[in-house]
Amino acid sequence: MFVERGNRPGEATSQERRDAQQSDLRILGHVVRCDGARAVLSSYAGDDDTDDPAERWTVGRMISINLGSTRTVGLVYGVGKPGHDWRRGELNAIEVEVELVGEVQDGAQPGAGPVFDRGITRYPHVGAHAHRIRARDLEAVYDLAGRRAVTIGHLSQDDDISANIAIEDTLSRHFAVVGSTGVGKSTAVSLLMRKAIAACPDLRILILDPHSEFAASLPEHSVRIDSSTLDLPFWMFHLEELAEVLFRGREAVAEEVDLLRDLVPVARQMYRNGGSSAVTRRGSDTLTADTPVPYRIADLLKLIDERIGLLDGKAERPALKSLRARIEQAFADPRYRFMFNSHLIEDTIHQTIGNIFRVPHGGRPVTCFEMAGLPSEVVNAVCSVLARLAFELAQWSEGRLKLLVMCEEAHRYMPADSRQGFAPTREALARIAKEGRKYGCFLGIVTQRPGELDPTILSQCSTVFAMRLSNEQDKAIIRSAIADSSASTLSFLSSMGQREAIAFGEGVATTMRLKFEKQDRSLLPGQQKGDDPTACLNGCEVDLASIVNRLRNGMASHPASQAEQSIAMAAPVDKTSQPGDPDYRRASSLLRRSVTEEAEQRYGLKPSTFGMKPHGA
Ligand SMILES: Nc1ncnc2c1ncn2[C@@H]1O[C@H](COP(=O)(O)OP(=O)(O)OP(=O)(O)O)[C@@H](O)[C@H]1O
Numbered sequence: 001m002f003v004e005r006g007n008r009p010g011e012a013t014s015q016e017r018r019d020a021q022q023s024d025l026r027i028l029g030h031v032v033r034c035d036g037a038r039a040v041l042s043s044y045a046g047d048d049d050t051d052d053p054a055e056r057w058t059v060g061r062m063i064s065i066n067l068g069s070t071r072t073v074g075l076v077y078g079v080g081k082p083g084h085d086w087r088r089g090e091l092n093a094i095e096v097e098v099e100l101v102g103e104v105q106d107g108a109q110p111g112a113g114p115v116f117d118r119g120i121t122r123y124p125h126v127g128a129h130a131h132r133i134r135a136r137d138l139e140a141v142y143d144l145a146g147r148r149a150v151t152i153g154h155l156s157q158d159d160d161i162s163a164n165i166a167i168e169d170t171l172s173r174h175f176a177v178v179g180s181t182g183v184g185k186s187t188a189v190s191l192l193m194r195k196a197i198a199a200c201p202d203l204r205i206l207i208l209d210p211h212s213e214f215a216a217s218l219p220e221h222s223v224r225i226d227s228s229t230l231d232l233p234f235w236m237f238h239l240e241e242l243a244e245v246l247f248r249g250r251e252a253v254a255e256e257v258d259l260l261r262d263l264v265p266v267a268r269q270m271y272r273n274g275g276s277s278a279v280t281r282r283g284s285d286t287l288t289a290d291t292p293v294p295y296r297i298a299d300l301l302k303l304i305d306e307r308i309g310l311l312d313g314k315a316e317r318p319a320l321k322s323l324r325a326r327i328e329q330a331f332a333d334p335r336y337r338f339m340f341n342s343h344l345i346e347d348t349i350h351q352t353i354g355n356i357f358r359v360p361h362g363g364r365p366v367t368c369f370e371m372a373g374l375p376s377e378v379v380n381a382v383c384s385v386l387a388r389l390a391f392e393l394a395q396w397s398e399g400r401l402k403l404l405v406m407c408e409e410a411h412r413y414m415p416a417d418s419r420q421g422f423a424p425t426r427e428a429l430a431r432i433a434k435e436g437r438k439y440g441c442f443l444g445i446v447t448q449r450p451g452e453l454d455p456t457i458l459s460q461c462s463t464v465f466a467m468r469l470s471n472e473q474d475k476a477i478i479r480s481a482i483a484d485s486s487a488s489t490l491s492f493l494s495s496m497g498q499r500e501a502i503a504f505g506e507g508v509a510t511t512m513r514l515k516f517e518k519q520d521r522s523l524l525p526g527q528q529k530g531d532d533p534t535a536c537l538n539g540c541e542v543d544l545a546s547i548v549n550r551l552r553n554g555m556a557s558h559p560a561s562q563a564e565q566s567i568a569m570a571a572p573v574d575k576t577s578q579p580g581d582p583d584y585r586r587a588s589s590l591l592r593r594s595v596t597e598e599a600e601q602r603y604g605l606k607p608s609t610f611g612m613k614p615h616g617a
């Protein structure tokens with residue numbers, strides 16, 4: 001490695017005092033040109049293969065230019081032989097292009113380590129000696145100056161120097177992990193999550209996990225919520241979110257949405273008043289279509305029916321009928337079971353929020369919301385509800401609850417084109433990005449295509465881990481995000497190896513090229529999804545019947561085991577207490593009913609029991 005080791009602490013300018021055996025000509029350079037940000041060195045190179053690779057000038061290496069009391073640190077971004085004529089077997093004069101990164105100064109006290117500063121107070125003069133950087137100087141370059149450090153890997157330049165990030169700043173100022181497919185983004189994220197939990201035990205993490213892969217990589221810290229275990233009652237949805245579900249992601253009919261806006265508050269009020277619609281209408285102005293107070297679908301349908309029956313309501317009758325049909329359709333759709341799955345409509349907001357956001361966390365502070373198998377309009381609406389709840393929860397806890405929302409494939413929710421994507425999800429996530437820090441609600445973004453991500457969101461991410469990127473547009477986005485002085489680091493973006501990343505921003509001292517820690521195979525995201533490459537060689541047949549069954553029922557690809565369900569949905573409790581009682585917990589047997597029982601009650605047979613208490617319950 002291009003690092004000089006073993007100098008005595010505090011030694012000011014040891015670089016020239018090197019082993020007489022070493023060829024000074026090769027490892028020393030001299031400044032021949034310097035502008036404000038860059039310098040050119042002249043040095044020599046030979047062509048014999050027996051050389052120590054560490055003694056060669058190559059791109060990506062750090063050097064220091066000795067100026068007496070200070071040393072200017074530079075990064076090699078180009079090497080070349082002027083004239084291109086190479087004389088074999090001799091030393092050839094070469095040119096080395098260097099970007100100036102900052103300055104190292106030895107500590108004031110004897111024995112104190114060197115200190116790095118991004119600014120340059122003394123520029124190198126022509127003729128100044130340049131040489132490989134000392135290990136202690138390199139450590140100083142990436143030193144976090146007292147900020148709480150967490151090791152996530154090692155430097156690409158030197159395997160022996162650990163890559164540290166300031167975990168609190170990384171989390172609280174939001175971060176992004178970008179890179180092409182397969183470079184190790186998800187693995188890096190699970191590593192970061194692991195470190196974050198260890199460093200901040202009170203942190204709660206919600207991972208929006210479109211490929212259902214994170215639970216496998218955080219088995220001891222996480223609970224899984226998928227379409228079969230999610231319990232997010234429809235009455236917690238805002239009007240726009242409900243419309244997204246009812247209109248299946250297509251543009252909503254304004255007239256029908258207006259009707260919903262009128263009727264949902266009345267239905268909420270009816271629930272509050274124990275079903276009496278007479279009192280309701282007078283008092284309904286205190287509730288809006290967005291207030292998270294329960295209501296019954298039965299009441300909503302009853303109100304629609306009443307309106308259809310009104311003599312003067314002829315003009316709005318078609319819209320009312322169409323709205324009624326839409327509600328019934330959504331209600332009957334097995335994919336929306338998570339919204340309508342309880343036939344007892346009760347105020348379960350505490351329980352729902354507690355389950356999803358892990359309050360109390362019981363040693364498992366991470367929720368992996370697995371979205372594989374959910375229709376896109378559901379994903380949109382649910383992500384919007386969850387992101388909104390995360391922010392509000394953090395806000396109303398007045399900073400006591402620290403929440404990190406991790407968005408994998410973030411360009412899906414926050415596309416650069418503002419006409420695409422679901423506006424409320426975008427707004428909810430943008431709100432976390434802009435204001436979340438003040439309340440302890442943080443955002444983590446993962447994307448393969450930074451060019452397709454809303455640029456304002458990326459600009460709110462103060463720490464970026466850029467992994468290999470090949471698309472020019474994506475590289476340009478990252479280049480524009482990074483401070484000028486480190487711009488040439490980014491020329492490595494297209495050639496970086498797996499696990500390698502360039503980290504820049506608040507969470508690191510200086511732009512840092514690092515390699516994430518190697519993760520055990522069993523902890524790689526998505527491991528349990530049948531990644532065994534020998535499976536097909538062993539002649540295992542694909543179970544087509546179960547695949548078709550999932551297609552039909554819209555079930556998650558990994559039905560949770562009983563044990564996992566009880567973790568996710570809280571333990572069974574006594575059902576004698578009532579909703580609203582301080583110690584009330586919902587009985588787990590009521591959480592889920594079989595499809596047939598549900599279908600019987602919902603389709604045709606007893607439509608009037610929608611959302612009502614069944615007899616004898
Ligand atoms: N830190 C690591 N330790 C060990 N193996 C790794 C590491 N990072 C990546 N890998 C290897 O690279 C593979 C792909 O990693 P990963 O799934 O994290 O990529 P990705 O960038 O998330 O891909 P995609 O964009 O397709 O989701 C892993 O299955 C693993 O074999």
Ligand SMILES: [Mg+2]
Nearest residue numbers: 182185186187
């Ligand atoms: Mg991934």
